Amino acid sequence: MVGHLLSTGEAHQLQKKHTFVASLLLLTAAVWLSGCAGVSVQSAWQAGVPRNQTFGRVLIVGVSPDFNLRCAFEWDFASQVRSASTTAVSSCDAMTPEEPLTRENIERVIALVHADAVLATRLVSLDAGHQSGGSNDTRGDAFYKATDFGYGTYGMPVTYVEFQTAPPLTTLTSSVHVRTKLYETRGATLLYTLDTMTKSQEIDSTEATLITITAPTADRLRRDGLIR
Secondary structure, three states: OOHHHOOHHHHHHHHHHHHHHHHHHHHOHHHHHHHHHHEEEEEEEOOOOOOOOOOOEEEEEEOOOOHHHHHHHHHHHHHHHOOOOOEEEEHHHOOOOOOOOOHHHHHHHHHHHOOOEEEEEEEEEEEEEEOOOOOEEEOOOEEEOOOOOOEOHHHOEOOOOOEEEOOOOOOEEEEEEEEEEEEEOOOOEEEEEEEEEEOOEEOOOHHHHHHHHHHHHHHHHHHOOOOO
């Protein structure tokens, strides 16, 4: 679908990453099963929007300046959203690392993949504590600090004010809060918001945490009829 956008080497790297993520889903199934009981998912509809819409081609966007982390999240979330009735496409499959997350770039990808909805997810907060004691309060491995700017259409950052990084999540206990917004693409209208929060738990890697988050989020989308 998007091979013409990438060189042979880049396409090969994407395929390798897809294979890794697919293997990861199998290897960390036990992590998800043990962690899902500690996950809270809250959903809310925008006032006045119709609630009988179901979407069949969904563009998945992870709103992060870290391209590798963004892609890992998108591919994992897409694997949870995808079904016989729903096509889920990662924005990473149609964008290069050099292309910024802007409304213009997202609209180009929407047209390319014929998406009828966009699921844009960003990290709201991360409370991480080292196993040996002591704690820190951070917002993730790489993030746009949510001060003096906002998120516009399709959840894209309007102004890049400050970029910050934090240590990897390895050997930490962590509580994560992410927010997912669903937009329909005909009018770029926000329809629905999900807040997914995990309780503090011991984690092995960032990738394991992604699975703990994305599976129950996709389940709520199905339960509320937005995907099948």
